[in-house]
Amino acid sequence: MTKSSIKVELMAPASSIDTAVVAAKNGADAVYAGVTNLSMRPKRVEFKDESFEDLINTVHSHGSKVYATMNICPKPSDVDNFKRRVSEINDFGVDAVIVSDVGMMDWIHKNFPDLPIHASIMTSIVNPESAQFYKDLGASVVVVSRSLEDIGGVEEIHGKVDVDLEVFVHGGICYMFDGICYMSSYWKQKWDYDEDLGDIRLVGQNNTKGECHLICKRNCSLTSNGIVKADGKLMRRPDDVGLGKIPYYLKNGVRILKIEGRAMPAYYIEAATKLYREAIDLYLSDPEKYSVKDSWAPAVENLIEARHEYERKWDIERNLQAWEKVENT
């Protein structure tokens, strides 16, 4: 696959078949969905073996694609399961896999040469050589890091590497570069029973299990010699709202605009997909006249508030409660 060989796509998250259908009905060209234990997110928003086939059939019936997120760094004991699931979802007819582990990417490319690979956000691609590295490895699409300090880096990569680019266009954003953040397991790591594996496993690693404890969203203080120099949510970054960046992205090789939020509820996915579908269509209809419409502002505010509310009520509390439960056993 080379530049512009795929049309511009809006990719939305799917945490269930229902949310996938919501996304497809509201204009998502593709949905991305996690494979159980392999996708950097909690199990409740991942898909087990049989449900992934249902997902693909359902989403395809709505005319959209399904990309399987398998972007953990598998540990040695995860490798066989990883390969089995790749083989299985390839048979189901998945449209691409999103992967970060170099060894697994190489294996997929050699064993399933017709299965498109997207180099995940977890590869932290911030320069053209890195994009070329993953293209050489078999990736047809590379996800450019959402942590680029200089947005001009997208243009630089596009100018030097013949590969389609994918970016996160809306949603929450980490303070650390994706894939090289180890704060969660530094804080807590415990052994817990895994029903799918039928064995105990380590819980708490972000890269290998997607057990992010949202450390960078929390209150903290910056101290020196015991003196507080600053406090608050020092690592929190505002949600990324990419409506204004759509022209830049689409002029610079981005072919897939992706909405973050696999852990988000259906109403959020519906609203975000609808908003970005309208924006992309507006741009494509007349690129020169595109501008961010004032009428989108309430929808953007609602999305940001919904995300924060959801984060407050579910993610942080869920994690804390889960840990308290483990600690009390």
Next chain:
Amino acid sequence: MPEFKSWPELSAAVATADILAETELDDLDSVYLGQPYCLKVSGNLLRNLDELSDSIKMIQLSGRRAYVTTPIIPESKDFDSVEAIVSRAAAFGADAVEIHDAGVLRWTRKNFPDLPVHLSSFLNIYQPETAIFYKDMGVTRIVPANELLESEVELIKEQVERIEFAVPVHGSLPLGMAYSCLLRRNLPGEEMDPCRQQCAEVHDLDMGDWKMRCVGTSLVSADDFSMIEFMPALISKGFDGFRLETHFDEAERISEIANIYRNALVEMASRGDYPANDLKRHLQEVCGDLSNGWRYGLSGKDYISSLDEDPFMAAKKAMDKS
């Protein structure tokens, strides 16, 4: 006495020429030159290339190996610097370059195919096939992911031949690379530019009941990681390199830490045992509290002693109970 498959190389990281000049090198086999976390650090050898060249020569003349590190995650705008660093390392005969980014790896292999390459833990090598891929690319040494259990590191090592394995035995472990300097964004009165080198002072990011050390563009472990009580096991497994992750340390501290680990190695070699408790106490006097939990199945900030109950058995017991 444990079987010595090979004698591990003891290395330390040194950020600046001033620190190098004052560091006692006798206890070290090699030095990683430069501060990879931030090019703006004052005196960083990675932005003082003449000093870098001199440092390479000085270390090699002392009979040690000189390795040159590279920026951890260089954006396009910084890639010229990377090219200059690697080119200088190659021109002055550095024994290897240390690489943290896939793009830097690709560029280096393409332009300097004969230059030995060490990969850091930032390349996320969690399983054997990833290690094999890098070996086939011509990488000479890898550091398996820090989050791995000791048994998993061992398993990868068993399955991957003809590549050197190095493991950290002491120092600051990286917890995350930030997109932007946390100190300059948060300290009152700070501007993003010019940098006022606030990272020269020790800053902690206090999360309430635990903390991390903030070094500006990244966070590292608040307590030094230490494997001082596990040296016999590490030696018996035949690791090629023991790393002292001393990127943020001054010369005196680097020298003292190196001396403690050298003593452990010498004692192990001469009489098959070493005074682990004494050396641990000495380390605590120099470094304060220690951690090593990732390797034994607890959080990274925990410390597991070799005298403790087997942590895996403890975990299984807890599971059986619940």
